[in-house]
Amino acid sequence: MDRRLAQRPSASARGNWCKCAAQKGRQPHENSSSGRRTALLGLAACPLPTYSSLLTTSAGVGEARAAEAPTPSPRASVLAPRGPVLSKPQTILLGGGQAPIAGPQWLEGCWDFSPVLTGVDFPLGSKFISKRTPGVTKASIVEAADIGLSTPSNPVPQRMRWVRDPESGNVVQDVPFNIASSMDALLGEGTVRNVRVEKGNPRRVSVIFATARRGDTFDQDYDNRKVELFLNYGRGVEAAADDGSGDSTFFQERLWRQVSQAKNQGDVLDYDISEGFRLLEEEREGREEGEGGRPALVQYERRISAFMNPQDPKYFDVGEKTIALYFFSGLMRKAATACS
Numbered sequence: 001m002d003r004r005l006a007q008r009p010s011a012s013a014r015g016n017w018c019k020c021a022a023q024k025g026r027q028p029h030e031n032s033s034s035g036r037r038t039a040l041l042g043l044a045a046c047p048l049p050t051y052s053s054l055l056t057t058s059a060g061v062g063e064a065r066a067a068e069a070p071t072p073s074p075r076a077s078v079l080a081p082r083g084p085v086l087s088k089p090q091t092i093l094l095g096g097g098q099a100p101i102a103g104p105q106w107l108e109g110c111w112d113f114s115p116v117l118t119g120v121d122f123p124l125g126s127k128f129i130s131k132r133t134p135g136v137t138k139a140s141i142v143e144a145a146d147i148g149l150s151t152p153s154n155p156v157p158q159r160m161r162w163v164r165d166p167e168s169g170n171v172v173q174d175v176p177f178n179i180a181s182s183m184d185a186l187l188g189e190g191t192v193r194n195v196r197v198e199k200g201n202p203r204r205v206s207v208i209f210a211t212a213r214r215g216d217t218f219d220q221d222y223d224n225r226k227v228e229l230f231l232n233y234g235r236g237v238e239a240a241a242d243d244g245s246g247d248s249t250f251f252q253e254r255l256w257r258q259v260s261q262a263k264n265q266g267d268v269l270d271y272d273i274s275e276g277f278r279l280l281e282e283e284r285e286g287r288e289e290g291e292g293g294r295p296a297l298v299q300y301e302r303r304i305s306a307f308m309n310p311q312d313p314k315y316f317d318v319g320e321k322t323i324a325l326y327f328f329s330g331l332m333r334k335a336a337t338a339c340s
Helices: 013-024 033-044 060-068 175-187
Strands: 109-113 116-121 158-164 171-173 192-197 204-212 222-240 248-260 268-281 297-307 322-334
Touching: 158 175, 175 192, 175 204
Parallel strands: none
Antiparallel strands: 109 158, 109 322, 116 322, 158 171, 192 204, 204 222, 222 248, 248 268, 268 297, 297 322
16 A cells, blocks of 8 residues: 555645645746756655645636535545556556446546646656656656646646447547547647547547747747557456445556657657546536536546656666656546536
């Protein structure tokens, strides 16, 4: 168990982490890769708060609707008992797992949330962190395209959608929508030009996006970029919480390989995303008519484990071990309007 996440911190834990982050260096969304690396190294030295110290203050887009009734107290972590992923899943032994991953019925629909960075850790030390580490440069992890932009003091609203798969009937993530929503929120509206899942192959996703050019010496303002995502392993587990609450929970893990196809850039980036969902409250009817209804609420956690590029000269020193960990948490509220 990751005891840093299992502990219940004091009420000031969130503020202490923010103060420490401000003292240790520049904000982690610095534009230059060297500035971002410096900021992440500073954040890694800060004491890591738990999700429970953040959920009560990071309601995101649905914050205005939170005034309708008190938000439930945060409950035990879905991810903590599993511990962080400290080495790359061995797909030779495990196979490819599930694709797409089937989620619970209660996740179907559109959700407002603001996942915030709650901690950074480098298990093997900072000497293995470079601009080629997933998360150090922008868009090097497309689902968290600017690692440090959304913080407890400045949560960035996003949306997540789960839909019913027409072939299997299962509830699955709407991957194109979710990637586009996250990237546009973190990198600027209109960043994403297209996200496409390969027909007949849910393990391959193509993302085309644009980034602003620096300076004024070019005829065009933006560079088009493309990344290919390959889901090498996926799994999902739905279960009732084992803490006596009876809450429904869902855990999913996805091992991605992200290949950049931008000019003069062909990085291969491997990272594992673990997510925990805990249903705090089911939706109550009548909220649109003002009859005391409430949106469904879900406690959300995310951990990203980043691995070293196999082409890196230091790869043989670390192999398949995790070199960077990023921790996020948030509160998901069922959206009052449909995702579009």
